[in-house]
Amino acid sequence: MNGHPMTPSETPRFVPRNFLPTDEQAAIQLSRDRIVVIRANAGAAKTTTLALRIGEALARGLPPEDIQALTFTPEARDVLKRRLVEVGIQAAVASRLRIATFEEFSAQALEDLDRRQVTHIEHVKDLKPYFHEALQQVSDTYGDRIDYLVTDASTRALSQFFLTQLELKATLALQADLEGLGEDEVSEALGVSYPTALTIKEYEQIRLRGGEVLFRGPFDATYDLACMLDADPSVRDGLPRARIILCDELHDLNEASFHLLQHLIVKGYTYFIGAGDIDQVIHSRHGASDEFMRSRFVAAFPGTASYPLTYSFRHGPHLARAAGAFKDKPADSLLPLHTEIRELHYGPDEASCAAQVVAALKQWTKSGKPADDCTILVREPYHAIDIENALMQAGLPYRTLEMPRYLDRDEILFLRGMIAIALDDFAATAPAKRGAVFDAVTLFAEVSFGPDEDVARMRQAVIEEPVALTWLFSGRVEEAASKDVRDKVARVVDDLLLAARSQPAGQVLGALRQHLAGLLDFAAALADRPDSALRRAVAEVVEDATTMVGYLERSALVIDEQVLLATMRNRALTLLAKLDQVVAGDVKQRMAGVIAYLRQAAADTPADVVLRQMCAMMDIEALASRLYVHPHEARVVRRSIAGFIQAAQDMGLNLRQFSDWIAAADRYAEGKRHRHVFQLDRVHHAKGKEFGHVVLPFLEAAEFPASGGDRREEENLFYVAITRAIGALTLISPRDPALRSPFVKRMQLDRDKQQAEAALKRNAQRGSAPLRTEFRANGDDWDVARKLGAHWDGTRKVFYLLPGQSPEPFARWIDAAGPRR
The missing domain is CATH 3.40.50.300 (P-loop containing nucleotide triphosphate hydrolases)
Structure with missing residues (x-):
């Protein structure tokens, strides 16, 4: 590396501890190509091979500080650090290497460039205030003339918003010039709804308030640095250069991180080595694509070399x-x-x-x-439903890893909460589950909270006092706010129709003018309420009532009173019809009907019958499609609910028995939290x-x-x-x-x-081949050992003997410490 070109025939200066590199690994270790893309198979020791390349660079005299390794996750970063020591690089030397995730590297680089620290918010839940502020800004600016992605900062809405934003930032789609485009054009360009695009725009303006970054959330540092370098490549001069840049799991590369690499790789100076498996690209929603390894590196860096890693060290x-x-x-x-x-x-x-x-x-x-x-x-x-039930029935202990148990999925927790409210037995739900049930019920019931409400306190109240869930239902779900608006308008319409039968048209129109003014005052008083259905109802009243008042004032002297009255009656009936549709679609109204049905259902009604009726009354498919941005996620929710209902049918339990079974299943899971259990995950x-x-x-x-x-x-x-x-x-x-x-x-x-069996025999023979023998010698013995033919490993600071080299002349040192292999 230090200006001394290597040739394929050269002997590696770094020899790893305890294993013999393959010819493929040795070729990568000795490669003199400026840009190297390693196309590896699964389990083919990608990280170990990168560690070998680092060891070779160190053995050739490159200072550790000149090496930058980048990963996509903290886990991959830590694995690389461990692997460096495992292959034989001294821990003190390995600690001097610059190893970081893309996000960590970018955050430090931005801090160095800006010469100031910016608050980093690691968890999405802590970004909720800014999300809520963005929603409010969009609402204030655009009123109710569009349907928003969400109407409050619920947990699910929050996670979906930031997932969508991550997709747009990872692909650099937000860099597109959208000025002057219409709503449909913006949606098509970004691949999201127009309201979502507006909310993301407002959120970014909040984050970059006054042209200065106020805070950064997940992935924001990588995105900000990529954008900064794209806008002004000379900014790169303010960053430290690396002689070698290495990247693990290259198949997870996205547009933002690729742009960042393009700026970090200095032509004629930097060597780049990236390893990945193009067949492990499973995060396309996050911008990952096999095109980076297949063609984008070659296009950006002509002469890019491709090396294979064929052999797996994970399975046979x-x-x-x-x-x-x-x-x-x-x-x-x-x-x-x-x-x-x-x-x-x-x-x-x-x-x-x-x-x-x-x-x-x-x-x-x-x-x-x-x-x-x-x-x-x-x-x-939803595939886990039958499996989990079978495991519990067989008494086999299990635990889920990153995937929650099916009984803990949001849609199932919602149904559990509904059953608990109907049966008034939420106390039977374990305290550890009550907060999650609260979250699920508020999500699927579309319960909205105002910015000044202490939602955390409400949630804790539900955990500590189970009856609080019923209070939540009574206070939020049964408030029937949109129906109140509809009923008020209905009374105005009834009065209008009744008066028209017996009173002069002019008198009826005068009374109607007062009623409309009253409706507008009533709507104004509800304008700040967060309830989504209520907001739609209020919007309809404000729009139609304002139009009717204006029409009355303009037409009173130029249109026959009977004709004008007939027009006003038709417009009032049209408004009432619109409000009927709002109320019909109001989830809270549906929930109130569901709870009433559940409370009236006979105790011995089969649980699956009750659950099917509940889902039909809630129109759960439409609800899932509205709550979940991506169609696939909505489909998973529907299939999950269908599987839950099928499980209830297979058990043949009534609603009360089924509720008891759920509580027992929770206790089963709690009792199986020990080490020796089967694992289940996606x-x-x-x-x-x-x-x-x-x-x-x-x-x-x-x-x-x-x-x-x-x-x-x-x-x-x-x-x-x-x-x-x-x-x-x-x-x-x-x-x-x-x-x-x-x-x-x-x-x-x-x-x-047959070929696999032959490979097994080959591998057994290879595994028995001797590796090098290592030992230490100090002081005057150092020169003696060298003269006797020992080889020096400058990276690990040990002497070693090659396979086949007699250990007898070195017995005094080998016997003193025991053989090192």
């Missing part, structure tokens, strides 16, 4: 070759490990999918393997992880790949899922081949069995 040849067949790419393993791939089937005449999952888990532990080394990965959360959360045994259920044609999903991303999700396994992989699919996921067939499980 059988699974490596099956994964390669699925992705139609070379793949193998250098582990002497037989990763068993087992297929189980289910169908009308056989055990259910969940039963087969239970059978696979029992077989795993029966063979003496620990439960916590076995993980079930599902494509969608495939989406598994990238970067590995498990001894992976169980993949519901491998049906319409489920995995998901119906309507992006085909390439579905393939990548499946690839990620199967390559998490170390010792065993169980695939559970329908007995009927026509119903199975096409992904299973593409693995070609029977094709390469």
Whole structure:
């Protein structure tokens, strides 16, 4: 690196501890290409290979401070730090390297450039005041002439807003010039609704108040630095240069981080090495794309070199070759490990999918393997419903990882809250769950809170005093605010129709003018209320009543009184019809009807019947579509609720019994919080992880790949899922081949069995090959050891002997400390 070019025939100056690099790793370690993109397979030691490259640079005299490593997550950052020490780089040297996430690097760079600290807000929930302020600004500016993405800063609304904003910032879509575009054009350009675009714009103006950054939330530092450098590339001169920049998990690269790398890589000076697997791109919503590794680096940096990492060090040849067949790419393993791939089937005449999952888990532990080394990965959360119920019924302890238990999902907590209100037994819900039920009920009931209300105190009251949930329902849901507006207008219409039968038209019109003035005063008094349905009702009254008053004043002397009265009657009836629609769509009105139905239902009514009626009355599909921005998320909610109802039907319990079962299930989960339990999670959360045994259920044609999903991303999700396994992989699919996921067939499980067996033997022989022997020598012995033929590792500060080199001349040092391998 120090101006001394390396050639492929050179011997590496850095020799790692305890393992022999592959030819592919050695080629990367010695590469003299300025820009290197490593296209690795799953489990192919990407991080270890980057550590080797760092070790080589250090061994050639490059100061640690001249090396910058970037990752996308703190977990990946910490893994790289550990790997550096594991390969043999001294901890004191490794600590001098600049290793950070993109966000950490950007935050420090901005602080250095601006010469001031900016408050960093790590958690989205702490950004709620600014989100609420942005909503209020949009509301004040645009009134009620558009439907907003959300009408209050609920937990779900907050998370969805920032997820959408993250997508736009990661893709740099917010940099687009939208001035002069119409509503539809803005929506099309950003891929979000116009109200969402307005809210994001207001939020950014709050964050950048007065042209100076007030605070930064998640990903804001990366976005801000990329935008700053794009706007003025000379800003780069204020940042420290790195001789080598390394990037792990390159498949997670997005537009903002790619722009940042383009500015950090100094032509003719910086070496860049990035490692990723193009088949693990599963975060396209966050801007990730395989195009960066496939073509964007080559376009931005002509001469970019591509190196492969073919061999897996996670699982054995059988699974490596099956994964390669699925992705139609070379793949193998250098582990002497037989990763068993087992297929189980289910169908009308056989055990259910969940039963087969239970059978696979029992077989795993029966063979003496620990439960916590076995993980079930599902494509969608609703797939977990049958599985969790089966695990509880079989008495098998389990825990979910990043995915919540299905009984703890928002939509299920909402139904649980409704049942608890109807049965007046919320006290049976564990205190640890009550706050989450409060959140879910307020979300799905679209309960709005004003900016001055202490929502946290209300939530705590529900936790401490269960009856407070009923108070919330009575005070917020049953207030029927939009219906009050509708009823007031209805009384005006009734008075108008009644008076028109017996009084002169002029007198009726005069009375109507007073009624309309009263309606406008009534609406003005409600203008600051946060309730969304109420706001729509008030908007209708203000618009129509104002128009009617103006028309009356303009027409009183020029239009026949009878004709004018008929016109006013028709307009009043039209307003009433509009308000009827608002009330019909008011979730609170629907909820009031649901609770009334639940309280009147017979005690022995089957729970599934009650739940279906409840969902029909709530129009749960329309509600989910409104609450969740992305159609796929709304679909997951609907399927989750359907699965919950099906579980109730399968149990054959009435509503009261079903409520008791839910409480018992919560207690079961609480009682199973110990170490040796099976694990359950979504495939989406598994990238970067590995498990001894992976169980993949519901491998049906319409489920995995998901119906309507992006085909390439579905393939990548499946690839990620199967390559998490170390010792065993169980695939559970329908007995009927026509119903199975096409992904299973593409693995070609029977094709390469003989080659995999041969690879196992090869790997066993390779694993027995001797590694180098290390020892230390001090003082005068240092020169003696060198003269005897010992090799010096300047990175780890140890002597070593190459395989085949006799240890006898060095016995005095080796025996003194014991062999180091």
